[in-house]
Amino acid sequence: AQSVTQLGSHVSVSEGALVLLRCNYSSSVPPYLFWYVQYPNQGLQLLLKYTTGATLVKGINGFEAEFKKSETSFHLTKPSAHMSDAAEYFCAVSFSRGSNYQLIWGAGTKLIIKP
């Protein structure tokens, strides 16, 4: 079965430090890849997505992610963390199933920003 793994249910970084949230997926077929963010007591919103083309994708709020096919990874980064980045982040991967697609979600990583 296809799966999406987010390493670390909680990640803590200092304000101004690099943010790195990891996402790995199981597939030999290039999928479509998404990162969503969820602020407390809100729904999810799209940060960025990879479908085709350039493997380095830029999203909102200074986040970016790089699709590495050889490593089956789509890690999310931000050079300098801000207090407002504190939220839960979800990686999602759309896998091909014949003529259809199946969207699989990671378990989420809660980002904690230390002042």
Added chain:
Amino acid sequence: NAGVTQTPKFQVLKTGQSMTLQCAQDMNHEYMSWYRQDPGMGLRLIHYSVGAGITDQGEVPNGYNVSRSTTEDFPLRLLSAAPSQTSVYFCASSPGRINEQFFGPGTRLTVL
């Protein structure tokens, strides 16, 4: 555009009661989905619809029913609530299955 709206925001039920969670979107999206979110488990797909009159089961469909009579509305029915259905429920819509999903604000359901 209001986007995706969900009602109610909060609900408390007793075991065995039934209720309907409402979801509506005004973006003319064909695809709509219902998820439940539980701590440490991410989002799990309950049911989804690829258009009016067409629905299918997701990963955790037991205890839930859906229908899609119009493009705009996709209600989720709990037939006989159980404590295991205590969760936060999100409705989402999308123009296509590989496109971005737009989420509603969620319904927090507690079953006693």
